[in-house]
Amino acid sequence: MESSSLKQDQRSQASDLESMVVRFAGDSGDGIQLTGSQFAVSTALSGSDLATFPDFPAEIRAPAGTTFGVSAFQINFGSGVVKTAGDEPDVLVALNPAALKVNLPILREGGLVIVDTGTFVDRNLKKAKYESNPLKDGSLDAYRKIEIDISRLTLEAVKDSGLGKKDALRCKNLWSLGLMLWLFGRKRKPIFDWLEQKFAKVESIRDANIAALNAGHAYGETTELSANFTGFRIGPSELAPGTYRTVTGSQALAWGLVAGSHLSGLPLVYGSYPITPASPILHLLSQMKQFGVVTFQAEDEIAAVCSAIGASYAGSLGVTSSSGPGIALKAEAIGLALSVELPLVVVSSQRGGPSTGLPTKTEQSDLYQALYGRNGDAPVPVIAPRSPGDCFFMAIEAVRIALKYMTPVILLTDGYLANAAEPWLLPDIDTLDPIPVTQRTTPPEQGRAFNPFERDPVTLARTWAVPGTPGLEHRIGGLEKSYDTGHISYDHENHQKMTDVRQAKVAGIADDIPEQTTEGGEQSGALAVVGWGSTYGPIYHAVIRARAEGLAVSHIHLRHLNPLPRNLGNLFDGFDRILVPEMNTGQLVTVLRDRLLIDTIPLNKVSGQPFKISEILDAIRDELLAKAAE
Amino acid sequence: MNNVQTVSKPTPKDFATDQEVRWCPGCGDYAILKCMQRILPEIDARPENTVFVSGIGCASRFPYYMETYGFHTIHGRAPAIATGVKLANPELDVWVVTGDGDGLSIGGNHLLHALRRNVDLNILLFNNEIYGLTKGQYSPTSRIGTKTASTPYGSVDRPIDACQFALGCGSTFIARTVDTDQKHMPTVFKRAHAHKGASFVEIFQNCIVYNDAVFADFTDKAVAAEAQLHAIHGEPLLYGKEKNKGLRIKPGTVQLEAVIIGKDGVTLDDIIVHDETDKTLASLLVNLERPDFPMVLGVIYANPESTFEAEIHKQIESVKAESGKADLNAFIRQGRIWEVT
Numbered sequence: 024m025e026s027s028s029l030k031q032d033q034r035s036q037a038s039d040l041e042s043m044v045v046r047f048a049g050d051s052g053d054g055i056q057l058t059g060s061q062f063a064v065s066t067a068l069s070g071s072d073l074a075t076f077p078d079f080p081a082e083i084r085a086p087a088g089t090t091f092g093v094s095a096f097q098i099n100f101g102s103g104v105v106k107t108a109g110d111e112p113d114v115l116v117a118l119n120p121a122a123l124k125v126n127l128p129i130l131r132e133g134g135l136v137i138v139d140t141g142t143f144v145d146r147n148l149k150k151a152k153y154e155s156n157p158l159k160d161g162s163l164d165a166y167r168k169i170e171i172d173i174s175r176l177t178l179e180a181v182k183d184s185g186l187g188k189k190d191a192l193r194c195k196n197l198w199s200l201g202l203m204l205w206l207f208g209r210k211r212k213p214i215f216d217w218l219e220q221k222f223a224k225v226e227s228i229r230d231a232n233i234a235a236l237n238a239g240h241a242y243g244e245t246t247e248l249s250a251n252f253t254g255f256r257i258g259p260s261e262l263a264p265g266t267y268r269t270v271t272g273s274q275a276l277a278w279g280l281v282a283g284s285h286l287s288g289l290p291l292v293y294g295s296y297p298i299t300p301a302s303p304i305l306h307l308l309s310q311m312k313q314f315g316v317v318t319f320q321a322e323d324e325i326a327a328v329c330s331a332i333g334a335s336y337a338g339s340l341g342v343t344s345s346s347g348p349g350i351a352l353k354a355e356a357i358g359l360a361l362s363v364e365l366p367l368v369v370v371s372s373q374r375g376g377p378s379t380g381l382p383t384k385t386e387q388s389d390l391y392q393a394l395y396g397r398n399g400d401a402p403v404p405v406i407a408p409r410s411p412g413d414c415f416f417m418a419i420e421a422v423r424i425a426l427k428y429m430t431p432v433i434l435l436t437d438g439y440l441a442n443a444a445e446p447w448l449l450p451d452i453d454t455l456d457p458i459p460v461t462q463r464t465t466p467p468e469q470g471r472a473f474n475p476f477e478r479d480p481v482t483l484a485r486t487w488a489v490p491g492t493p494g495l496e497h498r499i500g501g502l503e504k505s506y507d508t509g510h511i512s513y514d515h516e517n518h519q520k521m522t523d524v525r526q527a528k529v530a531g532i533a534d535d536i537p538e539q540t541t542e543g544g545e546q547s548g549a550l551a552v553v554g555w556g557s558t559y560g561p562i563y564h565a566v567i568r569a570r571a572e573g574l575a576v577s578h579i580h581l582r583h584l585n586p587l588p589r590n591l592g593n594l595f596d597g598f599d600r601i602l603v604p605e606m607n608t609g610q611l612v613t614v615l616r617d618r619l620l621i622d623t624i625p626l627n628k629v630s631g632q633p634f635k636i637s638e639i640l641d642a643i644r645d646e647l648l649a650k651a652a653e
Numbered sequence: 654m655n656n657v658q659t660v661s662k663p664t665p666k667d668f669a670t671d672q673e674v675r676w677c678p679g680c681g682d683y684a685i686l687k688c689m690q691r692i693l694p695e696i697d698a699r700p701e702n703t704v705f706v707s708g709i710g711c712a713s714r715f716p717y718y719m720e721t722y723g724f725h726t727i728h729g730r731a732p733a734i735a736t737g738v739k740l741a742n743p744e745l746d747v748w749v750v751t752g753d754g755d756g757l758s759i760g761g762n763h764l765l766h767a768l769r770r771n772v773d774l775n776i777l778l779f780n781n782e783i784y785g786l787t788k789g790q791y792s793p794t795s796r797i798g799t800k801t802a803s804t805p806y807g808s809v810d811r812p813i814d815a816c817q818f819a820l821g822c823g824s825t826f827i828a829r830t831v832d833t834d835q836k837h838m839p840t841v842f843k844r845a846h847a848h849k850g851a852s853f854v855e856i857f858q859n860c861i862v863y864n865d866a867v868f869a870d871f872t873d874k875a876v877a878a879e880a881q882l883h884a885i886h887g888e889p890l891l892y893g894k895e896k897n898k899g900l901r902i903k904p905g906t907v908q909l910e911a912v913i914i915g916k917d918g919v920t921l922d923d924i925i926v927h928d929e930t931d932k933t934l935a936s937l938l939v940n941l942e943r944p945d946f947p948m949v950l951g952v953i954y955a956n957p958e959s960t961f962e963a964e965i966h967k968q969i970e971s972v973k974a975e976s977g978k979a980d981l982n983a984f985i986r987q988g989r990i991w992e993v994t
């Protein structure tokens with residue numbers, strides 16, 4: 024039975040919305056990620072701002088139809104500024120009972136749910152652990168629903184393709200995509216182009232997919248659905264003028280590293296070991312060999328970082344990447360890099376921890392690890408991009424700091440940023456600042472020995488002399504070195520001096536990074552919401568909404584975590600209270616207390632899901648209204 | 654290249670640093686260092702193009718004493734760091750200095766993969782069957798029953814043979830030599846250096862403090878001739894003072910047999926001629942056990958294959974040639990882009 028229980032008033036209310044959150048959900052074999060990302064492409068091309076968030080199942084091949092095999096893709100798009108993938112979906116497309124079971128709880132009350140009734144048979148209901156059919160038992164009463172036998176309609180649409188039933192049913196995602204494109208007034212052309220390209224060699228599959236897409240679209244246009252439902256229309260957003268594309272954090276990060284290599288003129292050597300959610304960077308860079316990029320899939324995490332250190336030692340730009348468990352394994356080698364003072368970029372894509380934790384879920388719980396996770400007094404600069412597109416610029420920043428200060432740099436991203444996508448104003452690489460690099464080539468004067476630890480008086484960076492350079496042969500190692508000669512030294516005063524200079528070098532980077540500003544709101548007030556990394560989006564929106572309610576709140580977002588911007592303490596002084604939302608148990612809170620001697624208010628979440636705007640907004644209201652009233 | 658440097662040919666002294674050598678007096682490491690400083694000028698090595706990478710342990714102090722580029726890294730990781738060096742600059746002449754603990758225990762994985770990938774490295778494993786730097790614990794090459802600080806009742810775990818390991822890893826060059834043999838060691842080092850790809854050299858090195866004379870049964874001058882077989886490509890596998898002993902295939906088996914020419918009807922024709930490209934023979938030779946068999950030294954296996962870094966760079970060059978001038982601005986504008994006005 025296909026019916027729509029949409030009521031006229033609800034529709035007009037929905038179509039007035041400035042932004043809309045749509046969630047596609049189905050079995051991991053249903054092609055949900057493809058459907059979602061193609062919908063995103065079509066949406067971007069229509070000029071809306073957007074943000075996406077893929078929610079993969081933890082298992083690679085979970086049994087079909089089970090709740091733990093459910094894959095989802097969420098997209099938030101609108102005519103205003105969009106910085107998160109949205110809190111609660113307004114529309115849920117559920118391609119099987121398990122997808123409905125997992126995702127219904129987060130659907131906004133009164134939201135629209137589109138289900139494939141063809142899959143709501145006893146076997147699937149049982150697999151999803153439904154005791155009765157939710158389509159019949161009133162479970163969906165709080166929502167608007169569109170029930171369509173998508174399975175059957177897809178089979179009908181592609182019956183001339185010659186595909187067997189199993190392959191034919193695989194086109195279900197394209198059928199649903201066609202319907203969604205109609206619903207939101209999106210063009211089908213980009214999807215056709217994509218299908219043409221992807222299935223250029225297998226015409227039968229291409230044609231079947233096109234047929235399914237058209238059938239879904241036509242269904243929306245011609246069936247009774249159109250009688251009481253004319254679709255949502257989200258207009259173009261107010262993005263700054265320029266050329267855009269959608270970009271995920273992983274893409275932006277990979278491209279930023281290549282840009283850093285280009286701007287510094289040093290070849291990029293990327294040593295990495297497969298780990299979720301960092302692997303896409305390895306995949307992307309291995310497709311960029313035309314830029315001279317060397318990618319090395321090492322035997323383990325330790326070899327990955329060591330190969331990058333070896334490459335830097337030999338004069339290249341060494342980069343390694345991993346997630347928390349792998350970063351733990353690299354700790355000793357990062358200590359070596361900072362002791363021998365070689366440039367190294369370490370990308371850490373955080374995920375749920377501790378131990379193996381939640382590999383596919385996002386978290387920010389490796390801040391301590393980045394700042395402190397080594398033996399000895401071992402300071403390392405730490406930076407964090409705040410959005411997918413920002414990964415590009417922070418990757419360049421990591422390269423800049425590593426080369427200028429001859430130091431390892433840790434770039435903290437996370438699973439959310441890695442997979443999330445947003446429209447990105449394409450930069451012109453030719454206008455970016457070059458990164459100057461000095462590799463010494465002149466031998467010391469006759470009779471004088473070369474000291475590789477001779478320092479630049481301003482940056483305190485040591486001299487970089489690369490193997491292959493005549494007259495500058497020297498030895499380095501993890502044993503303490505003499506400040507004056509670079510030779511091994513066990514002298515205690517020398518160790519004090521070297522420890523101090525390593526500390527001072529990293530601390531001094533504070534003079535070379537931008538002063539902290541507020542993202543939104545005044546430079547002082549009753550409350551500042553301070554974040555770092557991927558919480559940027561929800562904090563941004565929560566602060567805007569709170570300010571619209573008349574609350575005196577500002578947003579401060581840190582991109583440099585070690586050293587902190589010089590003026591941060593002064594900036595904080597202007598606020599009565601500071602709220603710190605973090606996807607951990609309060610790590611930045613501790614750091615701020617340590618560095619600035621201030622007490623901040625933690626707002627913590629470690630559920631594997633990003634913050635919702637409403638969670639932060641509630642906390643702001645709580646601080647400024649409820650507590651203030653006490 | 655710097656002209657001043659290329660005018661005069663370096664001498665062994667030019668390869669020695671001014672750093673005080675800190676091994677125990679009488680340690681086998683001294684002889685290895687001397688040998689290295691001696692052969693580098695002979696093979697026309699340039700100090701600026703030569704890099705010594707080491708891990709942690711007594712042997713790993715080696716780079717500090719070589720007037721070349723040197724990197725004393727962390728425990729076990731030298732092959733991984735050296736791999737990065739070669740990926741960045743395949744032109745460099747890279748030597749890895751490691752020990753039985755560094756290379757076969759904590760760093761076993763990296764050694765395995767450097768050998769498997771055939772990175773063009775000269776890997777010298779100083780085997781003294783003990784942890785020296787940490788004051789005498791048994792190592793993965795220590796024989797069962799070895800009494801040390803950590804095994805006062807004798808070790809119980811089975812040792813690994815370095816060359817068997819290397820062969821199993823797919824090494825394309827395997828050789829053995831002895832620290833005190835200043836005639837044999839240089840020839841092995843030169844062969845290792847000439848080999849393109851990962852060259853694995855096991856050096857039996859005496860730790861005079863914690864494991865003295867552990868190899869004496871075949872390294873002592875008095876017994877060496879009878880107990881060592883110097884394998885030479887194309888020559889019969891003979892040993893003994895009179896060169897009247899040799900190895901043959903035991904009739905009816907796939908095993909080696911130590912025989913005496915002239916005894917039991919054995920003639921020179923029965924003795925196997927060493928073929929260093931024969932992996933099966935190499936595997937038989939590294940499996941021979943003392944004291945029933947001589948210790949086989951020299952180049953046991955050498956079969957060059959394309960190196961890892963050469964293949965990596967070949968791939969990069971072919972992609973470059975195919976795609977024309979790489980333009981990052983154009984690259985990030987591939988796919989769907991749109992204008993906002």
Ligand code: SF4
Nearest residue numbers: 677680711785860861
């Ligand atoms: S402990 Fe043994 S191996 Fe180490 S330096 Fe002394 S003698 Fe040589």
